[in-house]
Amino acid sequence: MSRFGTQSQESDEVLEAFRRFLPARQAPEREILVVNWEGPEQVRRLLEETFGSLPVELEERNRPEMGENLVVLVDGDEVVATSSLESLQQAVLLVNVDLYRTGLSGIDKYEAPDVLTAMDERLFSLRGFPASTKEKLLLVVMSRFIEKRALEAGEGRLDVAFQELSRMDDEYGTEKVYQRLADSDLEVHVYGVPDTTPEVDGITVHTGRAERYRRSWxxxxxxxxxxxxxxxxxxxxxxxxxxxxxxxxxxxxxxxGDIIETGF
Structure with missing residues (x-):
């Protein structure tokens, strides 16, 4: 059954709590500036495809005092974050989600662009394939960013929803990441529809078929x-x-974390 079949009409208190947690509006106002652009037009189009539908203004500027091919996140007159075009290409623009699923790059080598990680406390409406090949990738990039932060800390608690638990076994890169997380002193909890049993030892698995399992990430x-x-x-x-x-x-x-611990 589709996640949006007849069962999706039922009320789910946890999903409602999640909705209340999301920001009510797309704020604060910020802009993404492409500074001193010297890159190819193809990459410029990929940048527009990735960020163009987000609630940020995408504008090209020339600033002689800054380097070439910089992507800058600004809030009014304040520079919030700066990333090189190269870092955006390696993390988002010239890759697809398979890079993160296969784990070919390795989580230790992974670096999320600062202009993306600095877009916190904003409400984004993102689309996956076929509507967009790039927007949903931003969520994958941020997921890996948080997983890496947890791995580097090596302790604490990590809660992760997969929708379908088979993703842990089917995606080689994901499985390897969670094997490493489980081998640390972290308390790792994973959530999803029980279409398979994860083979990673040292994690706590929470299963169910309610909306909260099928539609939350x-x-x-x-x-x-x-x-x-x-x-x-x-x-x-x-x-x-x-x-x-x-x-x-x-x-x-x-x-x-409290919503998750009490709701699942």
Whole structure:
């Protein structure tokens, strides 16, 4: 049955709590500036495809005091984050989701672009294939970013929703990442429809077929004192369409963790 079949009409209190957790509006206002562009037109189009539908303005600027091919996130007159075109190409523009599924790059070598990680506390509506080949990839990139943060900390609690648990076994890169997470001192909890039993030892598996399992995507890292928290939450609103956000605010991360711990 589709995730949007007859069962999707039933109320799910956890999904409602997730919806209330998401920002009510697409704020704060920010712009993405492409500075001193010297790249090929094909890459420029990929940049527009990736970020053009997001609630940020995409604008090209010439600034002699800055280097070539920079992508800058600004809030008013303040520069929030800067990434090179090369870093965006390696993480998003010139790759697809299979790079992260196969794990060919390795999580240790993975670096999320600063202009993406700095888009926290914003509501994004993102689409997957076939509507877009790039938008949903942003959620995959941020998921790996949070997983890497948890792995580097080596302790704390990590909660992750997969929708279908078979993704842990079917995606080689994902399986390898979670084997490493399970081998650390992290407390790892995974959630999803029980279409298979994950073969990774050392994790706690939560299964169900309610809407909360089938339509939520979250990666929530609650670290020990002294480490930085992070959380991503996405709700599937239609076939391969997601309302999403990420946050580093400790209070909000803890609140989302409480919703998950009590609701599943």
């Amino acid at each position: 979250f990666v929530v890292f609650q670290p020990p004192p002294g480490e930085e928290p992070a959380a991503l939450l996405a709700i599937e609103t239609g076939p391969n369409e997601w309302d999403s956000m990420w946050t580093y605010d400790r209070g909000r991360v803890d609140r989302l």
